Amino acid sequence: MSEIQSLAPRLLWKWFDQVCSIPHPSYYEDKLADFIAHWAKTKGFYAERDEAGNLLIRKAASKGMENRPGVALQAHLDMVPQANEDTRHDFKTDPIRPYIDGEWVSAEGTTLGADNGIGLASALAVLDSEDLAHPPLEVLLTMTEEAGMEGAIGLRPNWLQSEIMINTDTEENGEIYIGCAGGENADLSIALQWQPNSFQHSFQLILKGLRGGHSGVDIHTGRANAIKLLARFAADFQQKHPQFEFSLAEIRGGSVRNAIPREAFATFCFNADPLILQTAVENFRHSVAHELAHAEPNLSISLQPVSKPEKVFTGEKAMGIIHLFNALPNGVIRNSDTVPGVVETSLSVGVLKTEAEQVRATILLRSLLSSGTEYTETLLSSIATLAGAKVSFSGKYPGWEPHQDTRILNLTREVYAEILGQEPKIKVIHAGLECGLLKKIYPQMDIVSIGPTIVNAHSPDEKVHIPAVQTYWRLLTGILARMPAKTA
Known part of the structure; x- marks a missing residue:
């Protein structure tokens, strides 16, 4: 009581x-x-x-x-x-x-x-x-x-x-x-290739403090998706520091398909000076904190040293996964023409996991129109084809x-x-x-x-x-x- x-x-x-x-x-x-x-x-x-x-x-x-x-x-x-x-x-x-x-x-x-x-x-x-x-x-x-x-x-x-x-x-x-x-689940997976971890340093990037919320009711509010922010940082870092060789031992975020992810984590393994990565994280945090000052006032991005993992993704797979999730659409796809002020079609990347043989994401598609659902299915299928990934759909409800x-x-x-x-x-x-x-x-x-x-x-x-x-x-x-x- x-x-x-x-x-x-x-x-x-x-x-x-x-x-x-x-x-x-x-x-x-x-x-x-x-x-x-x-x-x-x-x-x-x-x-x-x-x-x-x-x-x-x-x-x-x-x-x-x-x-x-x-x-x-x-x-x-x-x-x-x-x-x-x-x-x-x-x-x-x-x-x-x-x-x-x-x-x-x-x-x-x-x-x-x-x-x-x-x-x-x-x-x-x-x-x-x-x-x-x-x-x-x-x-x-x-x-x-x-x-x-x-x-x-x-x-x-x-x-x-x-x-x-x-x-x-x-x-x-x-x-x-x-x-x-109506809605539908999309299961997106990309096969992993592993290699022994020969890197000297291992740090976990921790992104947390986001507001999260309902992936339908709150999808139009501008709240950040932790999975998308993490992928954005990794892609941005790779493009700005092409000489910095690194790989990932894990990437994960979110816990349920119908909530906007509040937290995401990735383990970076590398040989270069850790200060380069730490500086990049701080610069990214400052930039995004300004960008999301209203939507995400409690955003936190940090690095912590972790024990050395035994194996990491191959370099090609690590980059493929980073760019896949950075490019993946998320949020409002289209607003309704017939119901003013209402989102017609959206998708939300809800859960990301590293498993033994694959990295897998659960995505929730929503639309007022069956044609909107069909469009997002086609969109995800095309992206999966380009990225060498697989996507399957289930649980459709009207x-x-x-x-x-x-x-x-x-x-x-x-x-x-x-x-x-x-x-x-x-x-x-x-x-x-x-x-x-x-x-x-x-x-x-x-x-x-x-x-x-x-x-x-x-x-x-x-x-x-x-x-x-x-x-x-x-x-x-x-x-x-x-x-x-x-x-x-």
Whole structure:
């Protein structure tokens, strides 16, 4: 039990604290799902998990609401596991430690999991409440959304009975989302050739302190990608010091595909005076710090001596890898012509690893248009061909096509306007929501997405705005209470 249980609405924050106490990173949500299913059954609710592990709970309508259309509240069970380099935390075994910081709730050195833990907690709070008015209710909790929407992809057809769905994965107060981008994973690899390490000096370049963030929501903000910055330095250094012979023993960065990498590392091995490399690092740091003064005020680039590795990449491979990742596109590819202010197509280099036989990167492609996804596939394929690398694509999920006139959108807009004292914004988001996949399986279902203000999701700076949670709760419960009766 943490201090956040003192916040209002009490039932929502009690459940969020419970969610934080049970480890639930992607692929390790079963313990949380089983806990919730057991609790639901003790309350007398229908609770079942499908073949993909998704959990569905049903609660009968409150008295007098039986003739309303059924509503499904939807959230995902997993969270993005990101920790600061100096934070000792095992996301598979250690609880999240939330704390109150003024008007915000944050976590100690890790992602908070407000994405989508607040939405999850709100759905459980509605189930737990005994005094809320609501229609026939379903709560759908999906598996492994953050690592590829695997639960939504495998959702059992003909399982849900609701006519309307409220997705709870939006992260901005005052906004209603009615559409989102689709996405796809790209796996880029380049084969390694090793040689014995005959170099005298070994130093690790450490790039850290970046803001990171959500690779969909934050892709247009100008935040730096640590992997790209590291490759930029190495390419710049090689071009400015062609006589300086060096190789790499390792290059790595990022930890999850859908977060902008905050940290990256490379081990340089060489014979020349280390002062040459140290001076180049300091000059690069000064130049980039000025360039990114607003976007990345805490940028840190440093060198540390390390033990001599037994082997290094051959010189040709080291240069090929450096130039490949320096040239690789990253960020906004195109803005939308039809939805002003929204990114149409982007890609983000999320993870870079050195393995025994290859260097491998995981890249997330997003687009509102299938043609945008196809273009980025072609772009990466061409770059891979030029670089002697390989690329494969997987986990494609559809976007969510917006519709401006549905009964749940009209009701949500009406209730929200009364709470806010002004019209809410109706928006399409560049991030991926499960709504597109859910709509594909249940095409007749009307869907909207709402949620409180969450900033810096997918990073250890993640935090959720307490007053926005209160507004979101009023909105959610108001929609349920005012769901109109079925028409003949």
